[in-house]
Amino acid sequence: MLKKLKQGWKNFSYRCFAFLIATIGKALIRILLATCRWKVHGLEKYIKIAEKEKCIVMFWHNRLALAPFILYHLTPQFIYAAFISNSRDGELIGRIVRSYKTGRVIRVPHHSRHEALREMIRHVNFKKSIAIITPDGPRGPRYKMKPGIALAAIETGAYVFPLNWMATSFFTFKTWDQLRLPKPFSTIEFFFGEPIKFSSDVPLNIAQIYLQKSLKE
Incomplete structure (x- = not known):
């Protein structure tokens, strides 16, 4: 009983910590981006397709901080x-996503x-919302595309949009993914890549390789 209480308190404490960090982090990113110059590529095509498909x-x-x-x-x-994922790291990321009105989290x-x-x-087929995925998450290896997203794209017939950003200067954190964060007053370019759609007969390994190449490092 005591062990369960301790674990419950530990989980509650971490959820409070995650909420605090997410709230502060969101505010800091908003301030940071206000100092930066933005350039956005491919947005019109993305919106046109996402409205219907x-x-x-x-x-x-490692691009998660801004996404x-x-x-x-x-x-x-x-x-x-x-x-x-239902990990402790996932709790923090989930808090950040849910802090936006249009953000939903599926654990x-x-x-x-x-x-x-x-x-x-199941979620993509019902088209309840647009799925967002980090294909090398939750624990890497960094820049290594896992097959799950390729299989989901083949099974659902959904359009896959690679999203990336580059900054003229940025911080790199000592995490497994080497998380990036733009430095103040830098110029950031956001890229909505060309949409990718696979037919149902495409081999999984071919789709995985194609998606891997579509995301620049």
């Missing part, structure tokens, strides 16, 4: 659903890839 947005895990803010700021008309088992994939396919 099933879509998945993918970006590398929720940018998607909300540039496309507030869309609802986004982030597939996040998936950290150690059950098949269940997570089924949930992703």
